[in-house]
Amino acid sequence: MRKIxxxxxxxxxxxxxxxxxxxxxxxxxxxxxxxxxxxxAQNENASLAGTFLNSLKSAYSFLISDYDGDNCPFSPSCAxxxxxxxxxxxxxxxxxxxxxxxxxxxxxxxxxxxxxxxxSGKYFDPAGNYTLNLQKIKFEMVNN
Amino acid sequence: xxxxxxxxxxxxQSGAQDDLFSxxxxxxxxxxLYAEKDYLRAIGEYKEFLKSADNDTARFRFAxxxxxxGRFDEAAQNFKILFIGxxxxxxxxxxxxxxxxxxxxxxxxxTNYDSRFNFPQKYSLTLDRLNSATYFLSxxxxxxxxxxxxxxxxxxxxxxxxxYLMMKNPPKKNSVTAALLSVAIPGAGKVYTGxxxxxxxxxxATLLSGFLAVNNFQHDHNFRGWLxxxxxxxxxxxxxxxxxxxxxxxxxxxQFNLDSEIKLFFEERNYFLPKIDL
Amino acid sequence: MFRxxxxxxxxxxxxxxxxYAQSTVETQLAWADKLFASNQYFDAITEYKRVLFFDxxxxxxxxxxxxxxxxxxxxxxxxxxxxxxxxxxxxxxxxSILIEAKLEIIxxxxxxxxxxxxxxxxxxxxxxxxxxxxxxxINYWRGWAFMFADxxxxxxxxxxxxxxxxxxxxxxxxxxxxxVSVTFATVISYILPGAGQIYSGKILSxxxxxxxxxxxxxxxxxxxxxxRAFDGIVIGELVWLRFYRGNIENAKTxxxxxxxxxxxxxxxxxxxEYRGLKP
Numbered sequence: 001m002r003k004i005x006x007x008x009x010x011x012x013x014x015x016x017x018x019x020x021x022x023x024x025x026x027x028x029x030x031x032x033x034x035x036x037x038x039x040x041a042q043n044e045n046a047s048l049a050g051t052f053l054n055s056l057k058s059a060y061s062f063l064i065s066d067y068d069g070d071n072c073p074f075s076p077s078c079a080x081x082x083x084x085x086x087x088x089x090x091x092x093x094x095x096x097x098x099x100x101x102x103x104x105x106x107x108x109x110x111x112x113x114x115x116x117x118x119x120s121g122k123y124f125d126p127a128g129n130y131t132l133n134l135q136k137i138k139f140e141m142v143n144n
Numbered sequence: 145x146x147x148x149x150x151x152x153x154x155x156x157q158s159g160a161q162d163d164l165f166s167x168x169x170x171x172x173x174x175x176x177l178y179a180e181k182d183y184l185r186a187i188g189e190y191k192e193f194l195k196s197a198d199n200d201t202a203r204f205r206f207a208x209x210x211x212x213x214g215r216f217d218e219a220a221q222n223f224k225i226l227f228i229g230x231x232x233x234x235x236x237x238x239x240x241x242x243x244x245x246x247x248x249x250x251x252x253x254x255t256n257y258d259s260r261f262n263f264p265q266k267y268s269l270t271l272d273r274l275n276s277a278t279y280f281l282s283x284x285x286x287x288x289x290x291x292x293x294x295x296x297x298x299x300x301x302x303x304x305x306x307x308y309l310m311m312k313n314p315p316k317k318n319s320v321t322a323a324l325l326s327v328a329i330p331g332a333g334k335v336y337t338g339x340x341x342x343x344x345x346x347x348x349a350t351l352l353s354g355f356l357a358v359n360n361f362q363h364d365h366n367f368r369g370w371l372x373x374x375x376x377x378x379x380x381x382x383x384x385x386x387x388x389x390x391x392x393x394x395x396x397x398x399q400f401n402l403d404s405e406i407k408l409f410f411e412e413r414n415y416f417l418p419k420i421d422l
Numbered sequence: 423m424f425r426x427x428x429x430x431x432x433x434x435x436x437x438x439x440x441x442y443a444q445s446t447v448e449t450q451l452a453w454a455d456k457l458f459a460s461n462q463y464f465d466a467i468t469e470y471k472r473v474l475f476f477d478x479x480x481x482x483x484x485x486x487x488x489x490x491x492x493x494x495x496x497x498x499x500x501x502x503x504x505x506x507x508x509x510x511x512x513x514x515x516x517x518s519i520l521i522e523a524k525l526e527i528i529x530x531x532x533x534x535x536x537x538x539x540x541x542x543x544x545x546x547x548x549x550x551x552x553x554x555x556x557x558x559x560i561n562y563w564r565g566w567a568f569m570f571a572d573x574x575x576x577x578x579x580x581x582x583x584x585x586x587x588x589x590x591x592x593x594x595x596x597x598x599x600x601x602v603s604v605t606f607a608t609v610i611s612y613i614l615p616g617a618g619q620i621y622s623g624k625i626l627s628x629x630x631x632x633x634x635x636x637x638x639x640x641x642x643x644x645x646x647x648x649x650r651a652f653d654g655i656v657i658g659e660l661v662w663l664r665f666y667r668g669n670i671e672n673a674k675t676x677x678x679x680x681x682x683x684x685x686x687x688x689x690x691x692x693x694x695e696y697r698g699l700k701p
Contacts (some may be wrong), residue, residue: 031689033682033686104385133393173475
């Protein structure tokens with residue numbers, strides 16, 4: 001019995017020793033319930049084209065997309081993808097990337113294409129994957 | 145006797161705080177924390193102890209605590225101190241290499257490995273395996289396959305040869321080929337990269353909008369004609385660009401899967417390290 | 423005779439030695455407590471562990487483990503805190519420290535929002551006759567657990583059982599009153615697009631939704647009236663239905679958001695302004 005207790009103690013003490021492998025400070029947890037982050041982060045260092053597109057996108061959101069439901073199966077959504085694409089490259093490449101995305105969106109069998117799943121349940125398909133820069137391709141889920 | 149008692153009393157008052165912090169007690173407490181895997185606190189105690197005393201085991205544990213919590217530079221520095229004239233010299237040398245290895249500074253590891261001197265025979269096979277692992281994990285400056293797989297058991301060699309060949313000549317798809325294929329037939333580049341349905345949709349969309357453009361022009365609906373011409377260009381351009389991007393994604397996925405598999409291979413076997421409890 | 427005296431002296435020194443060790447440990451405890459009081463919890467744990475290690479007679483084990491648990495709790499490391507409170511429970515010599523540890527475990531579970539576990543522990547203590555006098559306190563924490571789980575109705579009911587918890591009961595009722603009905607919002611948006619959004623306080627969005635549905639509906643109907651059935655189907659399916667579905671989605675989302683806002687306002691109040699005992 002004593003041995004079992006001892007083993008239990010050792011197991012327990014090893015399980016939570018990792019917390020202390022870095023010095024920590026006092027911390028208050030928020031009582032509040034978690035809110036879903038829905039905001040699309042706008043790039044502060046956006047180029048001129050990017051800024052223009054961002055305002056265009058805001059207008060699109062305000063006038064149309066805020067009211068027609070959550071239709072896009074991708075994350076980021078097609079409109080955000082376009083803005084990201086232009087910001088990452090230029091207007092021409094961005095438009096081509098958007099055309100490609102639009103085509104892929106029409107594919108009803110896209111689930112077979114191994115898009116990683118975003119935690120919102122959508123297919124994770126960031127613009128960075130299509131900039132023709134191998135370094136920017138991301139497969140793992142991101143927390144946003 | 146009264147004298148003795150008062151002397152002891154005096155001593156206890158003056159030394160009350162110091163006693164638990166004597167080097168000996170520091171060491172005892174440090175060893176206790178080390179055994180509990182409370183490494184950061186153990187480091188603090190060993191550090192104080194080592195200021196006034198020298199002890200190979202304490203130094204080793206001090207260094208190993210750094211290694212365990214991922215502070216590899218400090219670990220390497222302290223293992224190095226044990227290289228000459230210490231009873232733990234052999235282990236310290238192996239653990240020094242482990243610190244380099246886990247810091248992921250594979251270049252430093254390889255340079256140190258190539259210029260190693262007086263490395264203990266006992267751990268030389270382990271070190272050779274670690275060295276091979278650095279090449280498998282970094283995939284740069286690959287030496288010949290034979291050298292890399294030599295330290296491993298025969299049963300593992302087939303797998304390692306496969307990894308090696310995949311690293312040397314990965315079956316990549318060419319972006320330019322993919323783009324050119326889509327120039328010839330919209331969406332063909334996507335079929336080439338394995339995205340069959342995406343390719344068919346791109347083909348269909350381009351063809352349909354092209355047909356509608358021609359059809360509208362034939363019926364003198366010029367506005368609609370130009371609209372669908374624009375749409376055709378949109379889909380056509382998108383399919384060419386998308387095919388090149390798709391080839392890259394294919395290659396990146398290939399790379400990613402191979403990397404994950406190799407990493408898992410070594411991780412599952414704990415990098416072939418012997419179990420040393422010190 | 424001389425021999426006997428010598429033994430006495432040795433015995434005296436020996437006694438002093440052991441006393442001396444214990445007093446040193448207690449001095450060390452005071453030092454750890456000082457660190458604890460100045461909110462240096464990580465360092466305090468180190469020193470408490472030193473106390474535990476050198477306290478060979480285990481006289482301080484309960485007290486020190488309790489303190490270590492409190493340190494972890496203050497650092498929001500609830501898993502570790504609960505482990506140490508559980509150690510206190512295991513080594514406790516009397517019921518008062520036992521119940522204190524148990525209640526602390528409940529409070530940690532409330533804070534890390536593992537409500538089920540908190541409620542389960544509350545019931546366990548309630549069934550234990552030794553802690554009959556603690557019923558009110560258990561109910562108090564049960565109410566908190568419900569509030570943290572966004573179940574204000576249950577919390578209100580629990581707080582209503584004890585007159586002392588009147589303030590919290592009122593707070594719960596305020597939350598319940600301020601919340602909107604998600605079902606109602608959805609249903610009225612089925613009937614009149616935009617109504618659910620306006621009900622949840624998003625007036626502009628509601629009006630825009632209404633306008634889109636009106637316009638799309640008009641064009642759809644118009645197409646059918648003018649015998650352009652194909653156009654009617656296309657506009658109906660691609661435009662009207664899309665905005666109609668979006669309208670219902672929004673009605674539900676906004677109602678949920680509004681309720682979350684109400685809950686969080688109350689929880690924020692509890693965290694920052696409420697003066698009573700908190701988890």
